[in-house]
Amino acid sequence: MAGMVPFTNNYSDHSTREGYQFEFNCMRCGNGYSSSFQHSVTGFGGRLLRMGGDLLGGEIGSKASQIGWDAEWMRDGTRGSTRDKALAKAAQEMQVHFNQCHRCGQWVCQQVCWNHDRGLCTSCAPRLDQEIAGMQAAAQVNQLHDKIQQVDWTRDVNYRDQAVGRCPSCMNETGGGKFCQHCGTPLAAAPAQQKKFCGNCGTPAAPGAMFCAECGQSTA
Secondary structure (H helix, E strand, O other), X not given: OOOOOOOOOOEEEOXXXXXXXXXXXXXXXXXXXXXXXXXXXXXXXXXXXXXXXXXXXXXXXXXXXXXXXXXXXXXXXXXXXXXXXXXXXXXXXXXXXXXXXXXXXXXXXXXXXXXOOXXXXXXXOOOHHHHHHHHHXXXXXXXXXXXXXXXXXXXXXXXXXXXXXXXXXXXXXXXXXXXXXXOOOEOOOOOHHHOOEOOOOOOEOOOOOOEOOOOOOEOO
């Protein structure tokens, strides 16, 4: 039991050859903290020995460089136990920022997601003042929706005739009127008497059409 190391599942490992560092996150809101960086003696020392050996050169430099490589190899070989100790130290450091809810098991941050009055996370025991404020705001939105629905917002809008977004003649935005605001072409929303008809077969001509779609006669 003495060799067991406590751990959580709300962390990510950002350790490198230079040392160990872990990032702990709240399982509810995602906010988090990074633990203090813990230098690796074998990794950092091995790198210095290799650099020094390369600078010295010769037999002494070669031995120093080899010792550096051996030290880094040992760093990787002993990573399990060394990392466990570093993780345990980081978890102890982060303990003041997180609580585990014994109802749902989630690790949550104390600042935002922990209900100190109830001893549970805010998912299991929401803060009533925040819930009331949220429900009041939602009720206001719903009531505004109902009141706005009762107002006639279409009094001055021509919604009976077919609307055209872009003029079929000049391809600019029509402006929502009966005639194009750029070139004056009659639109589908124009009264029936403004529409053009084929002089040969009497078929209504599409706005901007040069020939009848029914008989091919020119509509100019």
